[in-house]
Amino acid sequence: MHELKVLGHLNLDTSCEFSFNYQGLSFSQSSFQLFPGLCAVDNQQNVVSVFSELQKLKIQCARMGAYKPRTSPYSFQGLREQCLSYVFEQAGKHDIRIIAMEVMHERHIDAIYKHLQLSGFATGVMLQVGTRNTQNYELLKAIGAQNNFPVLFKRGFGISLNESLQAAEYIAAAGNDNIIFCLRGIKPSLDHQHRNFVDFSQVPIVKRLVKIPVGIDPSHAVGNLVKSSDGITDLFHSCAQGIISGANLALVDIHPTPNKALVDSEQALNFKQLETLLLDIEITRKAYLSRLENQGV
Numbered sequence: 001m002h003e004l005k006v007l008g009h010l011n012l013d014t015s016c017e018f019s020f021n022y023q024g025l026s027f028s029q030s031s032f033q034l035f036p037g038l039c040a041v042d043n044q045q046n047v048v049s050v051f052s053e054l055q056k057l058k059i060q061c062a063r064m065g066a067y068k069p070r071t072s073p074y075s076f077q078g079l080r081e082q083c084l085s086y087v088f089e090q091a092g093k094h095d096i097r098i099i100a101m102e103v104m105h106e107r108h109i110d111a112i113y114k115h116l117q118l119s120g121f122a123t124g125v126m127l128q129v130g131t132r133n134t135q136n137y138e139l140l141k142a143i144g145a146q147n148n149f150p151v152l153f154k155r156g157f158g159i160s161l162n163e164s165l166q167a168a169e170y171i172a173a174a175g176n177d178n179i180i181f182c183l184r185g186i187k188p189s190l191d192h193q194h195r196n197f198v199d200f201s202q203v204p205i206v207k208r209l210v211k212i213p214v215g216i217d218p219s220h221a222v223g224n225l226v227k228s229s230d231g232i233t234d235l236f237h238s239c240a241q242g243i244i245s246g247a248n249l250a251l252v253d254i255h256p257t258p259n260k261a262l263v264d265s266e267q268a269l270n271f272k273q274l275e276t277l278l279l280d281i282e283i284t285r286k287a288y289l290s291r292l293e294n295q296g297v
């Protein structure tokens, strides 16, 4: 077993559980929150449709991609600042308290703050650091230097777990401990069944190394909706594997009409599939809590 080098701010303190509150919701290694939503915002109508569905399901957290990091410069880059005002306004109208939104540059944080302010702080935002920016240290320092927003930090796809954890420490060292460390798979070299090699078996490892909550992104890890012989999609199986091991957050791509999504259409769930996932998560989360009870925890 490889021991992790000293981290600093993010070190696990077994004498007391770390937690933070944001927008009336609590995040810790005991909590669980689901963040379903659009990988990329494409139009206002779809934003309203997603928020209405989440409100119906009593879900108060969502993901919304405005700034999209794309492999090709010719692919859709996201609606960027253009969509922020209606995303925040509609979130407020539909009782959505937190939106996870990726930022790739310090000025994106300023744009988000400006539009939130214009909306009268109708909702909250969790700044997402994408896997391509895990080691963008200047961005991490800028995110760490502000305390308006908590952070959803994705692990790097081609670096060690230790390197990703040290990168997360940059944010904490700069002044912001309100971080969720999110597993999203690593670059596959031996197995191409999934978009990434699913790393959710590392949920318990990260939880014993650092104090912060640990999330999973089964959509970007698996990257498709292919079913196994039992009729359950690999995406649902992977999500369950993370949750039964104690994951504290799940980020899931959904879309009103997945085949029309401009980004990652092959992995987006439709609303009916989201309802099935919700029940599946309820079953798995309960199973995790029963497993704790069985250990006398």
Ligand code: PEP
Binding pocket: 039, 065, 069, 102, 129, 130, 131, 132, 154, 184, 217, 220
């Ligand atoms: C995303 O969540 O939209 C995303 C781009 O994820 P990742 O950075 O993990 O690829």
Ligand code: MN
Binding pocket: 039, 220, 253, 263, 264
């Ligand atoms: Mn995506």
